[in-house]
Amino acid sequence: MNETRSYPRHIRSDxxxxEFRLMSRxxxxxxLAFAQKLPSHDLLFLPRNISQPKVLSAWINEIERGAITSLLAVKDGEVVGCGTVVRDPHSWSPHVGEIRMVVSLDVRGAGVGRALSQETFALALAAGLEKMSVQMTVDQQAAxxxxxxxxxxxxxLLRDHVRDVDGKTHDIVMLGHNVAQVRAQMEAYGLPGAVQH
Ligand SMILES: CC(C)(COP(=O)(O)OP(=O)(O)OC[C@H]1O[C@@H](n2cnc3c(N)ncnc32)[C@H](O)[C@@H]1OP(=O)(O)O)[C@@H](O)C(=O)NCCC(=O)NCCS
Structure with missing residues (x-):
């Protein structure tokens, strides 16, 4: 999925x-250290709890299988963010990619999330995905x-769709972006290349 974008890349944030680079074993x-420092509420949008070693190991297997591409945001050698594109070429949605993103509490509000969302989006576009989706608990206003x-x-809107460690349920909102449709509209307006990487 990553052959058309090159890493590492560096950005200036507040x-x-x-550094943005691809995640590997x-x-x-x-x-794991990054995930275990995150508040568990901030992990509710994920299908599995990535602060558990078993889940992390399965995630890396999926990266090696090519189903998942993850970008790490690294500051002074420490992981401070992660942006992921998940797709399933054997499902009925081979054209759809799900984006997942989380940034450590220490660097929130400094523009890392914005830059990481743009880079992850660009990666999904470069992979030729036609539609993208993203989901989060409804209180994640920044996301x-x-x-x-x-x-x-x-x-x-999926009501009471996830249950936190205290047993409280939360609503999930799903957002979508039909990239292929936007690209076709831009071409119709004479703006080819406007959504290219
Ligand atoms: C979403 C997330 C990655 C953003 O990371 P971040 O590094 O803090 O993002 P940025 O610093 O780039 O800020 C993002 C924008 O959200 C805005 N924002 C921040 N907190 C906000 C709030 N409570 N309400 C509304 N907007 C908010 C910021 O003002 C900023 O916009 P601006 O650049 O126009 O000022 C981070 O909050 C996070 O990890 N959340 C938990 C995980 C999650 O729910 N992910 C969503 C699933 S994809």
Whole structure:
């Protein structure tokens, strides 16, 4: 999925220099440390709890299988964010990619999430995906703001869809972006290349 974008890349954020690079098995311990520091509420949008070593190991297997591409945001050698594109070429939605993103509490509000969402979106575009989806608990305002800014629109609200460690349920909102349709519209308006990487 990553052959058309090259890494590492560096960006300047309010938290300093951030490196974006692809995640591999060598990052297992660093990503586990990152995940275990996140508030568990911030992991509710994920299908599995990535702060558990077994889940992380399965995630890396999926990266090696090619079903998942994950980008790490690294600051001074420490993982401070992760943006992921998940797809299933053997399902009825081979053209759809799901984006998942999380940033460590220490660097929130410094623009890392914005840059990571753009880079992850670009990666999904470069992979030729036609539609993208993203989901989060409804209180993740920063995430909703970021993805709406990229052109995502609300498509579904799933009530009481996830249950937290205290047994409380939360609603999930799903946003979608029909990239192929936007690209076709831009071409119709004479703007070819406007949504290319
Ligand atoms: C979503 C997330 C990755 C954003 O990371 P971040 O590094 O803090 O993002 P940024 O610093 O780039 O800020 C993003 C934008 O959201 C805005 N924002 C931040 N908190 C907000 C809030 N409570 N309400 C509304 N907007 C908010 C910021 O103002 C910023 O917009 P601006 O650049 O126009 O000012 C982070 O909040 C997170 O990890 N959340 C938990 C995981 C999650 O739910 N992910 C969503 C699933 S994809």
């Amino acid at each position: 938290a300093g220099d951030i 060598a990052d297992e311990a660093a990503v 909703i703001t970021l993805f709406e800014g990229l052109g995502f629109k609300a498509e579904a």
